[in-house]
Amino acid sequence: MDYPSKKSFTSKHPQRNLLLNSIQDIFFPRSCIDCSEPVEDSPYQYICKSCAQLLILAHPPNCITCGYPFLVDKIMAKNCPHCLDLKPNYSRGYTLCLAKKVGRQLIHNLKYNNGLYLINDLKSIIRQLPHLRRICQDAILVPVPLHPTKQRARGFNQSETFAQVLQKTLNTNIQIQNLLIRTRFTQSQTTLSKEQRRENIHDAFALSSECKFDLDKKHILIDDVFTTGSTANACAKILKKAGIQKIELLTLGHG
Numbered sequence: 535m536d537y538p539s540k541k542s543f544t545s546k547h548p549q550r551n552l553l554l555n556s557i558q559d560i561f562f563p564r565s566c567i568d569c570s571e572p573v574e575d576s577p578y579q580y581i582c583k584s585c586a587q588l589l590i591l592a593h594p595p596n597c598i599t600c601g602y603p604f605l606v607d608k609i610m611a612k613n614c615p616h617c618l619d620l621k622p623n624y625s626r627g628y629t630l631c632l633a634k635k636v637g638r639q640l641i642h643n644l645k646y647n648n649g650l651y652l653i654n655d656l657k658s659i660i661r662q663l664p665h666l667r668r669i670c671q672d673a674i675l676v677p678v679p680l681h682p683t684k685q686r687a688r689g690f691n692q693s694e695t696f697a698q699v700l701q702k703t704l705n706t707n708i709q710i711q712n713l714l715i716r717t718r719f720t721q722s723q724t725t726l727s728k729e730q731r732r733e734n735i736h737d738a739f740a741l742s743s744e745c746k747f748d749l750d751k752k753h754i755l756i757d758d759v760f761t762t763g764s765t766a767n768a769c770a771k772i773l774k775k776a777g778i779q780k781i782e783l784l785t786l787g788h789g
Contacts, residue, residue, distance in 0.1 A: 567643055567652070568636040578655045581636055589640075590632040592788065594665055600760050601629035602788050616788070620763045623770035624755065624781040628669060630659055633759055633787035641758055641787045645692045653699055656786075660703045669784070670754065671706045678757040678769055679739070681716040696786050697756040713745040713753075713776075714769055732764045739772050752780040761789040 564573040566582035576583040592603040597614035643649035677693035
């Protein structure tokens with residue numbers, strides 16, 4: 535289903551902007567991306583009030599490797615079942631939400647359904663996680679690259695879009711640098727096992743020939759979903775070999 539995007543006026547015309555949105559809602563009523571019910575009285579534009587309650591945000595405390603939120607009182611920092619076999623090439627991992635139910639739909643629509651209309655909802659999620667401001671302060675965000683063929687087909691790189699939304703929303707002296715390139719086309723990781731995922735992305739990334747490093751800065755890899763961590767770990771390995779020591783990971787969702 536295609537959702538209409540809302541063209542907003544500048545902040546100098548808040549009343550006009552509100553009127554435009556109200557009129558647009560009459561002719562193009564917004565539906566929830568998960569249940570398809572009308573979105574009314576919700577903190578989000580495309581997530582209804584009921585489904586919003588099912589969106590699990592990754593508030594601290596979290597697993598230090600994958601960012602999974604510990605939903606119990608006891609912190610299991612060294613035995614998180616989601617990344618038990620991963621030997622990270624980065625120091626710390628974070629995520630915004632769990633890729634379940636409406637969280638999964640959010641990521642799926644952003645990646646595959648030209649879901650740029652969801653950017654305002656993504657901003658709302660980021661604002662609800664105040665620790666992200668501290669994490670991204672003065673950092674360089676490094677989006678995980680797509681292969682040029684896949685990016686042409688999709689029209690954009692969802693990880694780069696996520697990085698741009700973080701930069702605009704947090705406004706904490708954040709830079710975005712495309713330091714990595716994809717050297718070969720790889721099949722989707724979705725249906726692959728852990729071992730197959732590692733093999734699939736083996737030697738699939740390299741440094742961009744035009745990149746310039748600031749080795750004193752913290753670099754944060756930006757990806758859409760953490761599943762096994764294979765893709766992000768492969769990218770972190772490339773950055774580490776280039777001499778970057780402060781490497782962290784931030785994903786939109788945890789699958």
